[in-house]
Amino acid sequence: MSTQTTSQETTPIAVGAPAPDFTLQDQDGKDFRLADHLGKKTVILFFYPLDWSPTCSKENACFTQNLSRFSQHGEVAAVSVDSTYSHRAWADKMGIKHRLLSDMHRRATKAYGLLFSAANISQRATVIIGRDGKVAWVKVEPDITKERDYKEVEAVLAKLPK
Numbered sequence: 001m002s003t004q005t006t007s008q009e010t011t012p013i014a015v016g017a018p019a020p021d022f023t024l025q026d027q028d029g030k031d032f033r034l035a036d037h038l039g040k041k042t043v044i045l046f047f048y049p050l051d052w053s054p055t056c057s058k059e060n061a062c063f064t065q066n067l068s069r070f071s072q073h074g075e076v077a078a079v080s081v082d083s084t085y086s087h088r089a090w091a092d093k094m095g096i097k098h099r100l101l102s103d104m105h106r107r108a109t110k111a112y113g114l115l116f117s118a119a120n121i122s123q124r125a126t127v128i129i130g131r132d133g134k135v136a137w138v139k140v141e142p143d144i145t146k147e148r149d150y151k152e153v154e155a156v157l158a159k160l161p162k
Contacts (some may be wrong), residue, residue, distance in 0.1 A: 002005040012113040012125065012138050020041075020111035024079065024101040027087035032077060032101055034129070042074030042136070042152070042160055043129040047114050047122040049144050051082040051090040051100075056126075059147055060090075064097045066150070071101055073157035074128075079108060079153050081121050116144060126153055128160070 023033040037043050046063060048056045060078060063070065070076045077099040082090075087100035098126075101108075109115050109122045116123045124141040126148055137156045141148050 008116050010110070010113045010117065012123075012140050013111075013127065013135050015135050015138060017135050019127075019133055020108070022103075022108040022111065024103055024108060025084050026077075026099040026101055027084055027085055027091045027096075032099060037075045038129070038133040039131055042131060042157070044070060044074050044157070045112075045127040045129070046076070046078040046115045046148075047112070047125040047127065048078060048080050049116065049119070049121045050080060050126060051086045055145055055147055056080070057090075057094060059098075059124075060096050060098075062092060062147075062150060064095060067098055069154065070157070073160065079103050079122060081106060081109065088127065112138075112140055114140065124148060128153075128156060130160060 021035045023031050026032055048057055048059060079101045079102050083104055084102045087102055091100055103109050106115060112127055113126050114123045124144045126139050127135060128137040130136040
């Protein structure tokens with residue numbers, strides 16, 4: 001299986017499009033409803049392929065380590081197709097402090113055009129949703145085995161109204 005995601009049949013959601021609402025459970029079994037955050041703050045969604053994988057573990061450790069830097073810009077949540085049970089065990093093992101949202105049915109992943117269908121998992125992508133409920137920025141990493149560029153994400157966030 002190729003790790004390249006650029007030729008997938010799904011098209012990522014467009015900048016300026018209304019962000020599709022969703023409700024997903026986090027690692028503590030608490031609901032995260034996107035609509036509850038819109039109009040209040042920017043929402044930063046980090047889609048990633050799988051818990052326990054090396055790149056995803058490294059990324060989520062980085063998110064936890066830099067959570068205050070990302071959180072100053074808005075609500076931070078990471079989304080994958082793993083179960084809440086996997087998220088809970090992984091968060092405990094890794095010391096993850098941010099919300100890990102379970103998209104087992106791939107509804108949010110598909111709504112945002114981020115399904116890597118060859119493996120039926122989320123692509124590695126960042127979606128930033130403005131307070132107005134519209135997608136302000138989206139970036140899909142072309143190779144799911146490579147980490148996203150955190151500095152690029154921070155630079156985009158710094159330009160958005162808080």
